[in-house]
Structure formats: structure tokens, C-alpha cells
Amino acid sequence: MRRLWLVFAQVVTVTLGVLFVISLVKPDWLATRSSVVAIQESPQAIPVGTLPAAGRASYREAAQKAVPSVVNISATKEVRRRSPMLDDPAFRRFFGDRFNVPETQQSLGSGVIVSREGFILTNDHVVDGVTEIRVTLNDGRTVPGKIVGSDPETDLAVVRISAPGLTPVTFGQSDQLKVGDVVLAIGDPFSVGQTVTMGIVSALGREIGAANPYGSFIQTDAAINPGNSGGALIDAAGNLVGINTLIFSRSGGYQGIGFAIPVSLAKKVMEEIIETGAVTRGWFGVEVANITPELAESLALSGTRGAIVGGIERGSPAERAGIRLGDVIVKVGERSVPDMNATLNAIADIPPGKTVAVSVLRRNQEVGLSVTVGKRRPRAGGEE
Numbered sequence: 001m002r003r004l005w006l007v008f009a010q011v012v013t014v015t016l017g018v019l020f021v022i023s024l025v026k027p028d029w030l031a032t033r034s035s036v037v038a039i040q041e042s043p044q045a046i047p048v049g050t051l052p053a054a055g056r057a058s059y060r061e062a063a064q065k066a067v068p069s070v071v072n073i074s075a076t077k078e079v080r081r082r083s084p085m086l087d088d089p090a091f092r093r094f095f096g097d098r099f100n101v102p103e104t105q106q107s108l109g110s111g112v113i114v115s116r117e118g119f120i121l122t123n124d125h126v127v128d129g130v131t132e133i134r135v136t137l138n139d140g141r142t143v144p145g146k147i148v149g150s151d152p153e154t155d156l157a158v159v160r161i162s163a164p165g166l167t168p169v170t171f172g173q174s175d176q177l178k179v180g181d182v183v184l185a186i187g188d189p190f191s192v193g194q195t196v197t198m199g200i201v202s203a204l205g206r207e208i209g210a211a212n213p214y215g216s217f218i219q220t221d222a223a224i225n226p227g228n229s230g231g232a233l234i235d236a237a238g239n240l241v242g243i244n245t246l247i248f249s250r251s252g253g254y255q256g257i258g259f260a261i262p263v264s265l266a267k268k269v270m271e272e273i274i275e276t277g278a279v280t281r282g283w284f285g286v287e288v289a290n291i292t293p294e295l296a297e298s299l300a301l302s303g304t305r306g307a308i309v310g311g312i313e314r315g316s317p318a319e320r321a322g323i324r325l326g327d328v329i330v331k332v333g334e335r336s337v338p339d340m341n342a343t344l345n346a347i348a349d350i351p352p353g354k355t356v357a358v359s360v361l362r363r364n365q366e367v368g369l370s371v372t373v374g375k376r377r378p379r380a381g382g383e384e
Contacts, residue, residue: 108126110244119274157273172237177241224258240263287311333357
């Protein structure tokens with residue numbers, strides 16, 4: 001019996017030793033990946049600001065890992081071209097708008113394969129109003145695509161294709177990005193073919209008016225041009241950290257400022273679209289704005305935290321709950337809300353029909369209210 005125990009102890013010791021060595025040399029062998037609809041995720045944060053192995057200033061391994069997951073999207077859109085003859089009032093009086101001529105246009109953009117089942121994440125403005133979608137894979141195959149659903153509020157959409165041998169992207173950790181981290185933008189600018197550009201994270205948490213009321217953008221100087229929309233922004237390890245969406249330009253071309261939707265938001269929206277076909281958000285029926293230091297001083301507020309109520313829709317949940325113009329929303333449910341975006345997101349995350357506690361500052365006194373949340377209708381940013 002003693003000999004058996006001795007053998008058992010030796011086997012356990014050797015096994016633990018082997019596991020310890022693997023954890024140091026090949027930790028990815030032990031990692032487990034969580035998946036929703038067969039989505040691949042990076043198991044841990046990766047130091048994206050460091051150079052590749054052996055100190056070479058090359059990111060070919062990152063590009064090779066992500067490039068097969070990025071596709072070109074060609075969408076056919078029918079628009080009506082206005083005849084110049086309609087500028088003549090007499091002509092328009094007799095013939096009306098019958099000379100508005102239908103015209104077919106091609107909308108070009110990019111997308112990212114997110115699962116082997118054929119789901120592709122892209123921008124809503126790439127596929128909005130289209131009649132036909134053609135998806136060209138990295139290996140040259142072209143297949144038809146179908147819109148699963150879209151969310152204009154975040155400018156995200158999901159397209160699905162049916163094709164074997166798809167390579168889904170690995171999702172990274174956009175919440176752990178830092179200014180100065182190296183990123184690569186992959187897409188099909190100007191339809192010249194798939195292109196990889198390199199830059200850094202120039203800024204985080206950029207808010208651009210009504211462009212995306214439910215999130216904030218990653219700003220990068222990696223070249224993003226027309227046709228890159230919906231393409232991948234990846235880190236130095238080849239993991240997806242954003243969906244390229246906007247550029248700031250006075251000429252229409254690249255001028256060093258591009259914006260991407262963080263993958264943390266994109267993944268959340270994508271999963272809801274795949275599950276239900278759309279995104280459902282809670283609604284209060286209020287217009288809110290950030291509190292500037294000047295506004296806080298003029299209203300004798302003690303600080304700038306929260307979002308000030310500048311408008312209330314008649315008959316809305318907010319009106320029924322007793323929210324007033326000039327109230328400052330500082331807490332929704334259990335979430336403290338430091339600004340407008342946080343307030344919009346907190347409200348949007350509440351299921352319609354649920355009653356939630358809301359704290360507002362009224363004449364610098366905190367007041368507790370209960371709001372029965374409604375269902376949001378798509379509209380301009382700054383309203384909930």
C-alpha cells in the first residue's frame with residue numbers, strides 16, 4: 001500500500017510540473033475561449049504596443065491572422081435621379097415628379113467574418129437600403145449575402161453568407177487599448193483590393209455628436225479611406241478591436257483622423273441582432289445634454305456630473321414619472337451616470353416595461369423618482 005501511495009504521489013508531482021512548464025511556454029494550450037454563435041475571443045489582454053517577436057518592426061503575423069476574415073461588400077442600391085427639367089415650374093406643374101429617373105448605384109464597403117456560420121459584421125451605411133449584396137472573400141470567391149438586421153443608432157449591421165471554409169476573426173479587448181498602441185486597419189479602399197495600413201491609437205472615448213449616441217469612438221491615424229467602412233481595426237496580435245466607420249476630412253480622402261466603433265460595443269449589438277434581428281432599447285422621452293462648467297455656474301450647480309434634461313416629450317415615461325426641465329439625471333437604477341452618453345446607455349439597457357429608480361438633482365437637492373421605461377423609437381442622438 002505504501003508503495004502505491006508513493007507511485008501516486010510521483011505521478012501527481014510530474015503532472016503538475018508538466019502543467020507548470022506548459023503554462024510558461026505555451027499558455028494558449030491551456031486557455032479556454034468563450035463563444036456566442038461560435039465567436040472566437042482572445043483569452044486575455046495582449047500588450048498591443050509592443051513589437052513583434054525577435055524585435056522586428058513587422059506586423060505581418062498580425063496581418064496574416066486577420067486578413068482572411070475581412071471581406072469586400074458590394075451592394076446594389078436603387079436611387080431616383082431628379083431630371084433638370086423639373087426646375088421649370090411650368091413643366092413640374094404639368095408632369096409632376098414622373099421624370100424622377102430610377103438609377104442603380106453600387107455601394108462599396110468592407111466587412112468582418114465573425115463566425116463559421118457565415119455572420120459578417122459591417123456598417124449600417126454600407127448596406128442601408130440595398131436590393132442586392134455580393135460578398136467577395138479574401139480567397140477570391142464571391143457569394144450572395146443577406147441582411148440579418150441592422151442598428152442605425154450605432155451604424156452597425158450583420159450580413160450572412162453561406163460558404164464553406166470561412167475564417168472568423170478573433171475578438172480582442174478594446175476596453176484595454178491605450179493611446180499609443182499600434183493598430184492596423186484592413187479593408188478595401190476605393191475598390192483597389194484588400195489593403196492593410198498601420199498607425200496608432202490617437203485617442204479614446206471620442207464622442208461625435210449624433211454619429212453614435214450609444215458609444216464613443218477609437219480615433220486612429222491608420223489610413224481609413226472610402227471603402228474601408230465596415231472593415232477591421234486590429235491590434236498588433238491580429239485581434240479585432242474596432243470596426244472602421246468614419247473619417248474626418250475636408251477633401252473626402254484620408255487626412256490622418258479616422259474613427260472605429262470599439263469591438264466591446266460592436267459585439268454586444270451584433271449578438272442582439274443575430275438573436276432577435278434588431279436592437280431593443282429603453283426610452284424615457286427626454287432630451288439630455290452634458291453639463292459644461294459655464295452651464296453649471298449659470299445654474300448654480302455644484303458640479304458637472306450627470307446629464308441635464310432640456311426637453312420632455314408629452315405623455316412620455318419621464319413626464320409621467322415627474323421628471324422636470326432642468327433636472328440633472330445622476331443615477332439610473334444602480335448605475336451612476338457622469339455624462340450624457342452614460343445616461344443614454346443606462347436608459348437604453350433597461351428592458352421596456354420595467355420600472356427603474358432614477359435620481360435627479362433639482363436645485364442641488366437629490367430627488368428619487370420611479371420611471372416605467374418605454375420602448376425607444378429610432379431618432380437623433382441626445383434624446384431618450
